[in-house]
Amino acid sequence: MLTLDPAPLRKPDLLYTPEVAAETAALYERVARVIPAVEWPIFAPCIAEINRLKRERNAVILAHNYQVPEIFHTVADIVGDSLGLALDAAKTEADIIVLCGVHFMAETAKLVNPTKTVLVPDLRAGCSLAESITAADVRLMRERYPNTPVVTYVNTSAAVKAESDICCTSGNAVQIVKSLGVRRVIFLPDEYLAKYVASQLPDVEVIAWKGHCEVHERFTGVEIRKYRADDPSLRVLAHPECPPDVLAEADFVGSTSAMSRYVAGLEAQPNAPARVVMITECSMADNVAVDNPHVEFVRPCNLCPHMKRNTLPKVLHSLQTMQYEVTIDPAVASRARTAVERMLEFSR
Ligand code: 13P
Ligand code: SF4
Numbered sequence: 001m002l003t004l005d006p007a008p009l010r011k012p013d014l015l016y017t018p019e020v021a022a023e024t025a026a027l028y029e030r031v032a033r034v035i036p037a038v039e040w041p042i043f044a045p046c047i048a049e050i051n052r053l054k055r056e057r058n059a060v061i062l063a064h065n066y067q068v069p070e071i072f073h074t075v076a077d078i079v080g081d082s083l084g085l086a087l088d089a090a091k092t093e094a095d096i097i098v099l100c101g102v103h104f105m106a107e108t109a110k111l112v113n114p115t116k117t118v119l120v121p122d123l124r125a126g127c128s129l130a131e132s133i134t135a136a137d138v139r140l141m142r143e144r145y146p147n148t149p150v151v152t153y154v155n156t157s158a159a160v161k162a163e164s165d166i167c168c169t170s171g172n173a174v175q176i177v178k179s180l181g182v183r184r185v186i187f188l189p190d191e192y193l194a195k196y197v198a199s200q201l202p203d204v205e206v207i208a209w210k211g212h213c214e215v216h217e218r219f220t221g222v223e224i225r226k227y228r229a230d231d232p233s234l235r236v237l238a239h240p241e242c243p244p245d246v247l248a249e250a251d252f253v254g255s256t257s258a259m260s261r262y263v264a265g266l267e268a269q270p271n272a273p274a275r276v277v278m279i280t281e282c283s284m285a286d287n288v289a290v291d292n293p294h295v296e297f298v299r300p301c302n303l304c305p306h307m308k309r310n311t312l313p314k315v316l317h318s319l320q321t322m323q324y325e326v327t328i329d330p331a332v333a334s335r336a337r338t339a340v341e342r343m344l345e346f347s348r
Contacts, residue, residue, distance in 0.1 A: 016041035020048045027074045033293065034069045034286040043070045046312040050075045053319040060094035061315065062109065064101035065256035066281040066307040071100050073290055075315060081257035082108070082154050083169040083347060089113050090344060098318055099326075100310045102127045106326040107158045111337045112344065118326040121314035125306045129155040129241075132211030133189040138163035141186050145207055150186045151177055152339065153193060155213075158328045160188070162335035167343040170240050171255035174200045176346060192216070196240040196247060213241040215304045219279050221245030227277050227298055234298065237262055238279035246279055256280060260288050268294040281307065 024044040028035070035043070047070070054061065054075075062085050063076035072079055078088045082105060089097055089109035096117045099106035102125045110118040138150060138160055152164035153173070161167055168176040170193065177185055177197050185204060187194040189211030198206040219242050227234055228249070237259045238250035247253050252262050259278055266274045277298040278284050285297040317323070328336070 014045040014049060016045055020045050023048050024074075031069050031073045031290060034289055043074070043312055046316050047074045050312065050316050050319060053316070057096055057319060058094050059096035059098055059319060060092050061098045061100060062089060062092075062105075064105060064307065065260065065287060066283050066304055067100050067287075067310060068283055068308070069286045069290065070312055071310060071315065072283070072287045075312070076100065079287075081169065081171055081255040083171040083255065084257055085109070086112055086154070086169075086340065087344060087347065089116075089118075092116070096319075096322075098315060100315060101125070102130075102304075102306045103326070104130045104155055104157065107328060107336075108154055108340060110326050110328055111158065111161075111333060111340050114333065114337075117322070119318045119322065120324050120326055121311070121318045122309040123324045125309040127155050127306055128214040129153065129190055129211045130157055130160075133160055133209055135159040135163050137209070138188065141188070141207070141209070145184070145186055148184050148186050148207065149180055149182055150188065151180070152188050153190050154340070154343075156189060158332050158336040161339045162332045164188070164339045165342070166346075167339045169255060169343070171258060172343065172347050173197050173240070176343060177201060177204060177206070179346060190241055192243055192247075193240050195244050196253065199244075199247075215281050215302045216241035216246075216279075217243060218302050219243070219246045219300070221249050223300070224249040224277075224279065227300075231275055231298075233275060235266075235274065235276045236279065237276060242279055250279065256284060259284065263288050263292050263295055266292075266295055283307070 028040050060077045061075050062078045063072050086108045090112035097109050098119045099109050106118050106120045150164045152167050154167050154169050174197050186207045189209040191208045191210050194206050194208035216239055236250045237252045238246055240253050273294055273296040275296045281304045282301040285299050
């Protein structure tokens with residue numbers, strides 16, 4: 001049980017003192033390739049205070065791969081894709097999880113580790129896919145296609161998960177559908193991910209919903225062909241939430257963490273750096289660049305406005321005030337947990 005010091009929370013001055021500069025010097029060295037030196041005095045005091053408060057509160061920060069580098073590389077304890085964050089949230093022994101991502105990710109953390117306090121820095125961090133479907137829609141799909149299992153992408157509310165048989169992420173969607181061993185499946189709510197799954201499993205009829213990610217749907221095959229025309233050696237990595245004409249141009253399709261692993265596995269070239277374009281959210285390339293100086297990135301920038309609601313001052317505010325706590329109606333939670341746990345069991 002978490003108990004808080006009832007004394008008023010100390011308001012730190014948040015100045016870039018010589019002590020803060022010394023305390024954060026090693027962190028700056030890590031991110032120097034992606035954060036200009038002139039910006040560091042603005043971030044560093046907040047970073048030092050967040051890291052101090054984490055220890056005081058026994059809190060852990062989980063950050064998605066789309067978080068800005070000053071969150072991802074300096075205050076996050078665990079980083080990853082939706083699947084990785086869910087697996088790690090289930091294991092953590094900290095009292096508090098601050099989820100720097102979007103709301104469905106925090107709900108998933110609460111589902112898999114219900115005794116923990118799960119906080120989000122900004123309650124408005126939603127997702128266009130999660131907004132595209134309701135629990136009533138899933139019930140209607142079941143009526144329309146009886147005896148057909150429902151596989152639901154984790155980019156959904158807990159209420160939608162509660163109506164589903166099993167969840168999946170971009171990292172395991174194909175394998176989860178395959179594991180069901182059925183000829184027909186309802187796959188919700190991402191139409192493009194559903195199409196990608198269907199392309200990988202020609203023997204399965206995949207019934208899709210018309211949900212789209214507002215970030216990935218903006219990429220086009222024409223755009224990718226232009227990048228290739230400029231540099232035929234360019235490697236194109238794309239997220240499966242992209243439209244089919246984009247995926248058709250890609251050398252590799254995978255979740256955000258699968259893309260990071262692909263880049264880490266590229267050999268350093270003797271004459272020129274390997275060149276990569278990641279067809280996904282803006283911050284991915286910055287975050288991956290930090291650990292891969294041998295790779296050069298072409299950086300198209302489609303920004304997720306929901307992911308970008310998280311900032312260092314909001315993370316600090318979250319730890320200072322214990323806001324905003326994520327709660328789930330217990331009747332919904334138990335059914336949603338079953339769908340998520342089935343997926344985690346498959347992926348462990
Ligand atoms: P990943 O699980 O691949 O990180 O994707 C989550 C997401 O929201 C992508 O837009
Ligand atoms: Fe949702 Fe797309 Fe943002 Fe991911 S990038 S959180 S799928 S809107």
